[in-house]
Amino acid sequence: MEKESLITSLKRIVKPYIQDEVAFVNLTKETDFINDLKINSANLVDIVLDLEDEFDIEIDNDAMEKMLSVKDAIKIIESKLAEK
Amino acid sequence: MKKRVVITGLGVVAPNGVGISNFTHALKNGISGIEFHQELADLNFSCCIGGIPKVTKEKKAKYFTDLQLRNFNSSGILYGCIAAIDAWKDSGLPINDKKVDFDSGTIFGTGTSGVEKFREAIYKLDDKQVRRLGSTVVAQTMASGVSAYLGGMLGLGNQVTTNSSACSTGTEAILMGYERIKNGKAKRMLVGSCSDHGPYLWGGFDAMRVMTYKYNDCPTEGSRPMSTSASGFVPGSGAGALLLESLESALERKAIIYAEVLGGAVNSGGQRNGGTMTAPNSNAVQRCISEAINDAHINARDIDLINGHLTATIKDPEEIRNWIKALAIETNKFPYIQSTKSMIGHCLAAAGAIESVASIIQLKEGFIAPTINCEEVHPEILKVIDISKIPRKRIQKELNLIAKASFGFGDVNACVIFKRFNH
Secondary structure (H helix, E strand, O other): OOOOHHHHHHHHHHHHOOOOHHHHHHOOOOOOOOOOOOHHHHHHHHHHHHHHHHHHHOOHHHHHHHHHHHHHHHHHHHHHHHHH | OOOOOEEEEEEEOOOOOHHHHHHHHHHOOOOOOEEEHHHHHHHHOOOEEEEEOOOOHHHHHHHHOOOOOOOOOOHHHHHHHHHHHHHHHHOOOOOOOOOOEEOEEEEEOOOOHHHHHHHHHHHHHHOOHHHHHHHHHHHOOOOOHHHHHHHHHOOEEEOOOOEOOOOOOOOHHHHHHHHHHHOOOEEEEEEEEOOOOOHHHHHHHHHHHOOOOOOOOOOOHHHOOOOOOOOOEEOOOOOEEEEEEEEEHHHHHHHOOOOEEEEEEEEEOOOOOOOOOOOOOHHHHHHHHHHHHHOOOHHHHHOOOEEEEOOOOOHHHHHHHHHHHHOOOOHHHHHHHHHOHHHEEEOOHHHHHHHHHHHHHHHHHHHEEEOOOOOOOOOOHHOOOOHHHOOHHHHHHOOOOEEEEEEEEOOOOEEEEEEEEOO
């Protein structure tokens, strides 16, 4: 999958959880879910579930712990897609 | 004139010891009650370890009638009733089958009641068998089930209720009972809390990834409060109970007095300023602790020991910083601090009550229990307090004042101050 379309999907998925509109509008690969988008850390679990549904992948605990930014998420989704 | 409130009875059902003498032995020797549970592994839990008290069939039969045990499937009520009846008997009070005691009541908390019983009922209902639920579902699944059972077993005629404030439930129950006696509304209040065990209660926490999944092959090492390698809490279960009584009533009965409840505070961070459903507003935590100290009319530097909430998540260092700010004393005057959860896991709604029982035991016996699995203290904690403040081995020491705090989901806080009683 192209990176751009991956970011588009990711943006759609995280949108319901974000609490900083400006950071969301200016989202880049460097954007941090908790520090920039102000997502409640408890909601990261829900984002993982939504990503699993969207891409038909499974994100394990170790991978989830590393998923702190847009860049991390893309890396994890790409590697899980490649495993399929 | 406000009444003084003392503790004259204790009862406990903990993962590492059922009954006060077994629990005391476990506390003194740093014995963990955490085990691997195949049932959790079979259900694909990430965390397959937990703390479940060992209650035999024979033990159950001593507290419940055969009829009560028919179709009984509520572990929280089981633990709660055993701990509470033990506390009642420990205080030397009689159980009268005929008379109602209008001077005694109970505030016995829980998070949720009889989840397994509820599951049973839902399966029957979905199978269109509502008629076959029988008479036992309501009493075992209503939140106030535990206090309702106790009211009947002991003939309590004062307030009989259940409180619920997530993981601060037990500590809150103590303070609610304390207020009631202090204000002359009751002579005796049986207070405490209980929590069910098992996958149907723990599953939601596993899904939130707040329980550790790294110690499935070494369960007793899993609960690591204040440690560098803390990676989430280990779920526990059980119950703790305290018989609170006005000083007058206790003296009149010539009861043995274990300790005095000097005061306390409950509050909420309002899920503002960093507080959320699951995270604490640190300002509110500090405020709760300092209000408890003021309410008890003590000087913070006289506190000998803190029994913290300290669950073994990433929030432990923040809790320690909150204690430091709330106590507002020089770092070298900071009291000893411990986490009972290192041995029993996080017993959720039962935590505050079991840990308060642990605190009173240490007051009356004069020792500080070890915090286990904390060989390497978290560097953020060592930045603010000296390593000697966290006893990893038991210390024999006469204690006078203990501060106990519990915090819960919903951004709620409770802090109570216990004092040794000099006869």
